[in-house]
Amino acid sequence: MHSLCVRTHSECKLKMDNKKKIRISDIARLAGVSVGTVDRILHNRGRVSKEKRACVERVLKEVNYKPNLMARSLAMKKTINIIALIPSFKTGEYWEDINRGISCAETELDLYNVRIERILFNQYDELSFNKAVDTLLKKEFQGILIGTLFGEPVVRLSLELDNRKIPYVYVDSNIIGQNCLAYFGTNSYDGGYIAAKLLMEKIPENSDILISRIMRECKNCSTQICNREKGFIDYLTKCDYQGQIYYCDLSIDDPLYNTQVLDEIFNSTGKYIKGAVLFNSVCYVLADYLSRHREKQIKLVGYDLLARNIEHLLEGNIVNLIAQRPEMQGYNGIKALAKYLVTGECVPKVNYMPIDILISENIQYYNNQSI
């Protein structure tokens, strides 16, 4: 059956050495078939005889064919729809940055006929997430990026997507054991470990510290925060930390309540507290109090570049912010989906973002680089 192959091996070689990009029509010519047949084989569209298939595949193996993606996307009028399922946000909030990365990828991919639709939910309300899932499952889409705030319903959604063979990417925090195409986010444990190191080098040895939590967070939502706290504590243990750890639950929007709670701690047994940390993105809540009532005697380490956190960092009410390249998470997440959908290529499954350390002197440069 090889007689069907009208070109010899050496001719193929010649073609290869000859640097010019080889095209589908070249392959067709070399294999003695039409471009339509080559295309069918390239894309597994079937309806090709064993003989021709073997012949074309033989040529393919020899020439290292790379499709011209521009020509492809020009010829296919078909658009690819990607959904971004992320929390809604206000200006200056954490998810705004992730969304900015998504928008950036969106602009770039527009040329390739990739469209992105955002479906938003309330990050403090699991029900709103479930509703968003119901909405999106009715839509036509080929890929989805998921902000993994709510572990359990994300797993449910993932199973459904597995069924439908729709690729999905996680951002923010990872949920292991799922078939996501990729995860983009930090190693939360190490993010906590680093916070402890930064805090410890700024306060006198074995001073007491305060760990604050935000009450409005639902119990089961963020593995991110649990893992950070675990890393934090492990660092303390490793250095044989001997101080006292205080815990408190703060309100995200009731400063009076917070003042009451914190005054109580600081004015009683907590008067030797020299450092504090808060593991989600709103450490400004604590900084608000400290700046007004404690005159920078207490070193605070927090996470994420919310506008209100940055203000406090610049004023010295926060000593370090730990950032995790949210824009990059959004950008890379969308690009990974598009790459897979356009070319079939995969990226590594777990992609840990850098854990960036910000101080008042370097924060002005942090978001200068375009992505």
Add this chain to the structure above:
Amino acid sequence: MHSLCVRTHSECKLKMDNKKKIRISDIARLAGVSVGTVDRILHNRGRVSKEKRACVERVLKEVNYKPNLMARSLAMKKTINIIALIPSFKTGEYWEDINRGISCAETELDLYNVRIERILFNQYDELSFNKAVDTLLKKEFQGILIGTLFGEPVVRLSLELDNRKIPYVYVDSNIIGQNCLAYFGTNSYDGGYIAAKLLMEKIPENSDILISRIMRECKNCSTQICNREKGFIDYLTKCDYQGQIYYCDLSIDDPLYNTQVLDEIFNSTGKYIKGAVLFNSVCYVLADYLSRHREKQIKLVGYDLLARNIEHLLEGNIVNLIAQRPEMQGYNGIKALAKYLVTGECVPKVNYMPIDILISENIQYYNNQSI
């Protein structure tokens, strides 16, 4: 003359609202001319009558035309040649990272028929730079990225490029007063200022410190290093630092000599030195000595993620490395050139990279993100 315009304003509007991307042929139809004529106007190729020009421009203004870049680049077989004029490097050295960013852009831009040629020079030898310039000026190229090690000859080259109307981008350190298309690199002064802050918070108040330099650097080469030192000293002044500053000149490749020099300092008046800094990328030279002779009693801050620096950071011989996203510099620099050459769009002229603070705990994640 408006009668030449066969479509009315409202028809244009209709076309716009109708979301579909408008094409050159749409414009031609709306203006009552051929696509060839529209193309000539779009690209200022001349040979168009005043009337038709006015008519087409009128339509253009109304429809917010955006060319389809994929179709354009598919149709133009013409390739764009960009030169990267950078130092040669060995594995694990600083410029390897910049080069990696360049390669990354290269891969991406291949689709757009952008080709990149590297011309390398010896970063310690101004003559080799000048030779490289001679070589490249004989070539055919449309844009160039320049590693600005040698201030004066870079200025000369820039003037020649201005003459030829060839856009150029600076990376690594900025040279002000030139017409570069863009600069990508850090603010060196702030890079030094931050080094001082990091060092000061790790050593006892007013301990003595050591500033090391590398002898092989040519006197006139790096404004980068001068500026870092200036920032460093200014921070000390600002905190009213009272310690003693020692200076020493080290060899990049003669550890015995360095041992001698450093032993002399540390064993005499320098015995109270608790901190050290080195402003170019090879602080491993000093770390080599400290790790062998001073048992981590001296805190060292350095720059850039050379393989040998990273080793010392992980072993605790360096407390902080300050990094400046070299890959991003290379990548963004090339992309800026390509963008300008393909679409005519400019990026901001001065693009300060983030000043990243690395410790042993976060360095493993630093280069994980693809760019």
Add this chain to the structure above:
DNA sequence: CTGAAAGCGCTTACAG
């Protein structure tokens, strides 16, 4: 000065 036509590399009906 202007337009009709061919071509970039790929995909997609369509006819056989």
Add this chain to the structure above:
DNA sequence: CTGAAAGCGCTTACAG
């Protein structure tokens, strides 16, 4: 199962 042809949006000779 297979191939010839048209088309994606733009550019580029070419003829007039």
